Amino acid sequence: MSIKSIFKDGSRYKALFLSLLLCAIGSGLHKGILDNYVAEMALMNELDRGVMEFFREIPGLLLVLILAVFYRSSAEKMYKLSMVFMAAGMVMQSLIDPVKALVILAIFIYSTGEHIQIGMRNTLTLEYSKTGHGGVALGYQNSMMQIGNLLGYIAVIGAFALVASAKLFQPVFMVAALFMVIAMFVSFQLHGNSNQKKTNRFYFRKKFTKYYMLEMFYGARKQVFFTFGPYVLILFYKADAGIISLLFAISAIACFVLSPWVGRLIDRIGYKTVMVADTLLLVIVCFFYGFAHHLFSMDVAFVVCCVNYVLDSVISLASMASNVYVQDISDSQEEMRATISTGISVNHLITIFIALLGGWVWNMLGIETLFIVSAVLGLCNSAYAATIKVRNHHE
Numbered sequence: 001m002s003i004k005s006i007f008k009d010g011s012r013y014k015a016l017f018l019s020l021l022l023c024a025i026g027s028g029l030h031k032g033i034l035d036n037y038v039a040e041m042a043l044m045n046e047l048d049r050g051v052m053e054f055f056r057e058i059p060g061l062l063l064v065l066i067l068a069v070f071y072r073s074s075a076e077k078m079y080k081l082s083m084v085f086m087a088a089g090m091v092m093q094s095l096i097d098p099v100k101a102l103v104i105l106a107i108f109i110y111s112t113g114e115h116i117q118i119g120m121r122n123t124l125t126l127e128y129s130k131t132g133h134g135g136v137a138l139g140y141q142n143s144m145m146q147i148g149n150l151l152g153y154i155a156v157i158g159a160f161a162l163v164a165s166a167k168l169f170q171p172v173f174m175v176a177a178l179f180m181v182i183a184m185f186v187s188f189q190l191h192g193n194s195n196q197k198k199t200n201r202f203y204f205r206k207k208f209t210k211y212y213m214l215e216m217f218y219g220a221r222k223q224v225f226f227t228f229g230p231y232v233l234i235l236f237y238k239a240d241a242g243i244i245s246l247l248f249a250i251s252a253i254a255c256f257v258l259s260p261w262v263g264r265l266i267d268r269i270g271y272k273t274v275m276v277a278d279t280l281l282l283v284i285v286c287f288f289y290g291f292a293h294h295l296f297s298m299d300v301a302f303v304v305c306c307v308n309y310v311l312d313s314v315i316s317l318a319s320m321a322s323n324v325y326v327q328d329i330s331d332s333q334e335e336m337r338a339t340i341s342t343g344i345s346v347n348h349l350i351t352i353f354i355a356l357l358g359g360w361v362w363n364m365l366g367i368e369t370l371f372i373v374s375a376v377l378g379l380c381n382s383a384y385a386a387t388i389k390v391r392n393h394h395e
Helices: 013-040 046-061 064-067 075-096 100-128 134-164 169-187 207-237 240-270 273-296 298-329 334-363 367-385
Strands: none
Touching: 013 046, 013 064, 013 075, 013 100, 013 134, 013 169, 013 207, 013 240, 046 064, 046 100, 046 334, 064 100, 064 334, 075 100, 075 169, 100 240, 100 334, 134 169, 134 240, 134 298, 207 240, 207 273, 207 298, 207 334, 207 367, 240 273, 240 298, 273 298, 273 334, 273 367, 298 334, 334 367
């Protein structure tokens, strides 16, 4: 199946994907060094990291309010706005000193754009796709972003193999900012008529209750790995930026290869089956991530944790299933779009507290307890997903 056959004629998916690719390169550069930067330069411990993540996630909680203010704007316009915020945050990050408050402010600005973009890019991808191809369209979108992230990670790996890390952080941030600014200008090529002037984006309906609950469970469990997965490797196993970027690169390759396959799997066997199965696999991942150092030597445990980090990245691809679920039960594209955006904020109702709680749990009770909590949240997600009633054409 060619990518052209998946999308509607005349849709602006090429401009969208190019913007996402450039944005992902900048994000890859940024993500590849951020954890080491805040640990080595800003001197943030696990508690500080939780506080930073708290502020990084606040824009997600406020998303419904942001979108309510701009409810007359099209998805294309909101996507452009997201790129302006992301570029501004990245430029600020490249110019400031490693002071905790300034670093958190730059991340907050960048994160505001990133959270707006998440809902808009998924919405636009689904709107541009032909009927029955929503899953595979999202799979291709994920692959495009994984390619960009991979290129960013590879650049970081090469740079840190040649130069001392302390001298590289700021230049890498500057290059990331350049890519983000270019991506912003490419996004200005998006023109569409996906206005929803009569639909408030602060959108709740009873039929989407299970989707909102699933977003809360998923947001809680993924927050543990997203925030503390790399930080465990840095603080506990002493991994440098080159190693972390290599790990991110391997994850990006795995996700690039498997994203379309997972998308097709969602279309073929149904979103419910995928949502139930993915978090059951998470329990195994969490066990080894939290207890590997008790079972193996530190060197072997480090490798085991790296493998499990990659596996978690692959498992996270199944989150596409919830978007396809919303598409399936929505009465219109506008309703789907509003629900996905609201779902992101619902997701963050719990993630902002998990960020703070996770840092405290690690500091007081150890990483074992932290990942036990993540596994329990995953089981709750699977159990709740099993209660979904699927329409006949997916059964």
